[in-house]
Amino acid sequence: MTNLTKRAAAECIGTLFLVYFGAGAAAVTLMIANGAETPNRFNIGIGELGGLGDWLAIGLAFGFAIAAVIYSLGRISGAHINPAVTIALWATKRFPAQDTVAYIVAQLIGASLGSLFFAASAGMDAITIGGLGATAPFPGISYGQAILAEAIGTFILMIVIMGVAVDKKAPAGFAGLVIGLTVAGVIVTLGNISGSSLNPARTFGPYLGDLLLGGSNLWGYFPIYLIGPVIGAVCAAFCYDWISSGE
Amino acid sequence: MKCYLCAKEGKSTDAVGVCIICGMGLCMEHAVRDDIAMWEGGYPFPERKMNRTMPRILCPECNAAVKK
Numbered sequence: 001m002t003n004l005t006k007r008a009a010a011e012c013i014g015t016l017f018l019v020y021f022g023a024g025a026a027a028v029t030l031m032i033a034n035g036a037e038t039p040n041r042f043n044i045g046i047g048e049l050g051g052l053g054d055w056l057a058i059g060l061a062f063g064f065a066i067a068a069v070i071y072s073l074g075r076i077s078g079a080h081i082n083p084a085v086t087i088a089l090w091a092t093k094r095f096p097a098q099d100t101v102a103y104i105v106a107q108l109i110g111a112s113l114g115s116l117f118f119a120a121s122a123g124m125d126a127i128t129i130g131g132l133g134a135t136a137p138f139p140g141i142s143y144g145q146a147i148l149a150e151a152i153g154t155f156i157l158m159i160v161i162m163g164v165a166v167d168k169k170a171p172a173g174f175a176g177l178v179i180g181l182t183v184a185g186v187i188v189t190l191g192n193i194s195g196s197s198l199n200p201a202r203t204f205g206p207y208l209g210d211l212l213l214g215g216s217n218l219w220g221y222f223p224i225y226l227i228g229p230v231i232g233a234v235c236a237a238f239c240y241d242w243i244s245s246g247e
Numbered sequence: 248m249k250c251y252l253c254a255k256e257g258k259s260t261d262a263v264g265v266c267i268i269c270g271m272g273l274c275m276e277h278a279v280r281d282d283i284a285m286w287e288g289g290y291p292f293p294e295r296k297m298n299r300t301m302p303r304i305l306c307p308e309c310n311a312a313v314k315k
């Protein structure tokens with residue numbers, strides 16, 4: 001097995017790609033829609049130009065990035081690129097504690113670098129208008145509702161990871177494609193509700209970038225994207241173990 | 248079965264193995280026996296080399312082609 005430093009580097013690079021391209025797509029959508037009159041306060045600009053198609057595009061930017069990272073780095077580090085996934089694998093005794101800590105630190109660093117590189121590529125509008133693609137509950141969505149949405153979205157993501165990858169009976173070769181498309185699909189529905197982060201690192205990077213570069217301070221919402229995804233992923237891992245036991 | 252390579256040299260030697268790729272019968276001299284590394288894991292776990300290896304017999308020609 002590759003040593004922990006190199007595996008952590010792979011997690012860092014993978015999460016960087018995820019945030020740069022995924023969260024970056026959300027920021028670009030807001031920049032494109034900037035100045036347009038939105039029909040209601042639930043519509044903050046994403047959806048102004050293409051309805052749910054805007055969200056599908058953002059979802060696919062995440063999905064393609066995830067598939068690319070899983071296929072390219074999956075055999076090196078496991079390509080979790082998501083602390084919730086790493087924690088769920090640790091909680092079900094599939095992943096060692098020491099590696100879990102190193103992976104999470106690497107994912108948070110990678111996500112932050114992804115946001116900083118995106119800001120460097122796209123300029124100040126990416127921060128002031130695009131918010132670096134940071135997630136926050138949409139108008140009318142409460143803190144509790146956002147946690148629930150994040151938990152359910154991440155539950156589905158982790159059930160899919162268990163079924164198409166962790167389970168030894170899973171067909172080989174489909175994991176990256178199916179997991180990427182799952183995230184894309186979840187974003188279509190949950191994007192305009194909770195932001196559909198499903199991943200504490202994916203929210204951490206833009207939050208830190210916004211704070212460092214003069215954007216909004218959104219850290220009050222961070223617990224949504226920590227509690228929801230971690231609960232959802234851990235429940236899904238135990239749930240899959242239970243429903244697939246005694247086969 | 249006789250060794251194909253020995254037969255080409257005009258000798259008649261009993262084969263002790265068969266090349267897994269081309270099916271050529273091989274004597275002890277001509278058989279190339281290799282231990283192939285096995286890997287476990289892969290997404291979402293890092294791949295690791297297993298302690299077990301898988302034996303494989305090839306003829307010298309196929310062995311050279313595979314190694315390239």
Ligand SMILES: [Zn+2]
Nearest residue numbers: 250253274277
């Ligand atoms: Zn021979």
Ligand SMILES: [Zn+2]
Nearest residue numbers: 266269306309
């Ligand atoms: Zn051969």
